[in-house]
Amino acid sequence: MKIIQTYKPLTPAVFYILLALARKEMHGYEIMKQVRNDSSGKISMGNGTLYGSLKRMLEDQLIEESEEKKGVDAVPRKYYRITKKGSEALGAEVQRMNDITLLVQSSNLSNLLSIQL
């Protein structure tokens, strides 16, 4: 509960980027593809949105830059990884979503909101 109070709700872009990086460290295009997959294509971010979000997340210390690595094509790419603070912020967001889901279920609001839980 304390963690939820510490972290503000995340924007969809930040949430999905953190979710992607929670699996493993990734470079820009990998993050972009993972976000598209995780959101079932609902969030398709361009380069501008991705790097704008990464910049703010680096400033907020939710993620950090890892060293450059060469992929199978031998091209060096900068990788990003989630920090402890980022993991906590993501956990808090998931907890918040879970709390809301439970509230909707216990209040029998699913039919009213036309959603399946």
Place this chain on the structure above:
Amino acid sequence: MKQAITLYQSIIQFYPKEFKKRFQKSMMQTFADRYNDEKLSYTIGMIFWIKTILDELKNIIHEYFILFLTRRKNTMNKFWFGIVLGVISSIAVVFTNVIFTNNAPDNGSIITIAYFGYFILIAIGGIIASRKTKSLKDAAIGGAVTSFITAACILVTFIVVDNMFLNIVSQQSDKIWGFANQHTYHTMRDFINDDNMRSFITVLPIATIGGAFLGMLGRGIGNIAAISKVQSSL
């Protein structure tokens, strides 16, 4: 492919310098990766470019907006200490000249201590303004702004006090002596106002330049202290 990269590179040139410096290389690589992928699935076309340009345009505007807010905040950081110091100094001027009046000549040692305290506060203004960047340039600007605002507040207060409470301030021995030893003005008000105007013209530039120097001195001492602290902890 080369043309697409060149076109994308020309778009991201519009980002603020700092953003470009930090992310240009990664952005170019990510664009190349994405372009190659989309080319394979035949989705490169007008819509791809419109989406790319709109997305970059939206983020470019956003980055400039953030830059504007940060700069405004930094400017306010340079102003607030000077404003606080100016207001306190103005109150001190009112107290010493109107409320707790002392018509005896100014006490040399108290004046020296007051100037010394003022110099230290201006140096602190420089340190505060450069606490994030640690740069001497920011400290110089911070010190100059602090000193200018403080001096301007004091001088404006003197003009107001001297004109509103002329019957009180005209009893001060240095003013009586000054008025008696000049032949230009026939009234004390004209004499005092001329004196204040001269102070305005001469004191403000000197205070600003001196403030810049004190700000840099403060930051220099701060930086040396920080280095010594690190060295002693090793």
